[in-house]
Amino acid sequence: MKKMIALMLSLVLVLGMSVAVYAEEEPTASMTLTAEIPAPTYTIHIPADYTLEYGNTELQSLGIVYVTDVSGLNKISVKAPYDDLINTADSTDTIPLELYEHYENYNTPKLVKKNGLDESNARPIAYEKGVDHNTFPNFDENGYSNIEYFAKVGDWSGATAGATYQATVTFSFRIII
């Protein structure tokens, strides 16, 4: 009887050691990384890109720039600095480009200087808290205003046949306190 008990307890000891060894073979290591995505104060909407019709010398729409879901801010302006169209195969080959901006129902498109400001060095407003919607009909009752951008190539004669010309715009949004 004593021998049987001794044998069983020996077995328990051996199994206990095997559990420890098993744990060694499957090590676990964890490092907790906490990073939060902050809730946005506003949401920006821009056109992704634009394709211009070759030979067309009229204003061609690039799309609409606007903001939504503004929280806790008073005013947001926009500007659109840009460069001429550049041949993707030869950066020295460019086509002069002009950008125009237009507020809906407010005024005719205004030429944008290369630095993104209009001729009076102003920036269109995409949001203004408490703006009088009746006095400034380009704003809706919540203070939002869309800005439509247009591109114009006045002279296509310098374009290289078969080339692809590209230009991107980095829209600059400025919070005005």
Place this chain on the structure above:
Amino acid sequence: MRQIKANFTKKDILIVGLALIAVAAVIAAAIWPVTTRSKDKTDGAGQNASNSSAQSAEKLTDSIELPGYGELSFKAGTERQEVCLSNPEKNFCYIRASLLLEDGTLLWTSELIAPGEESGPVVFSTPLSAGEYKDAVLKYECFMMDEALTPLNGVETNLTLKVK
């Protein structure tokens, strides 16, 4: 022929029973972690599958939507932060986010972030002292999800970095 008699007392039976319970407990302790770990892996794969189907819904086709911030909070004196930025699910393009100080010092640039995904934690190029850094810049560059990573229009916004 020798006969062996075994006389079991109650005490003997108790000791044997306890020994058997100990053996069973040790065996169970050896097997249980393995079965639990297998179950966890299966659950994780299922959840990833449901996320993929959500990402494919309602994609924008010719515009880009980006989160803007009036301010962001960071920890002073350390490069590694507890903030990451995300690319909205609706987008059809990669975005790359960068944070710069007003003087143009580049604090951080993310990897390319796919739609519905988030960047890794922000890690500054240099730790900042406590204070408010006004007119910092959050820049988004956007790229087609093609082999050439064709550039798309982008955004720059001003914001205040609140460092504590």
